[in-house]
Amino acid sequence: MSDFIVLAKDFVANESAVVDIKPFGFGSTLVFQNKTGQLAKFLWQSNDVEKKGYFKEVMNDLGVKIAHYDGFITVTNGGGGQHLEVELLG
DSSP: OOOEEEEEEEEOTTOEEEEEOGGGOOOSEEEEEOTTOOEEEEEEEEOSTTSOEEEEEEEESSOOEEEEETTEEEEEOOSSOEEEEEEEEO
16 A cells, blocks of 8 residues: 555644545545644554444644544644644555
């Protein structure tokens, strides 16, 4: 599996965006980065053989939150405006 940029967006404080990750498959890691190099990482935790699970926060210097449901993720920015790039690593 390859790595894919699934979102690149300027966020205002507490703004959310929904991303369909189904076309990219289920990667093992979501990596968020802002323009100053700060990172957030979320690892895929599988609950069963049907590819159901959730992304577990491992590191989060950005204050972002994610929710996963049926191949979609909702990305919610923290309290300040920033440009985020989200990469799905496989």
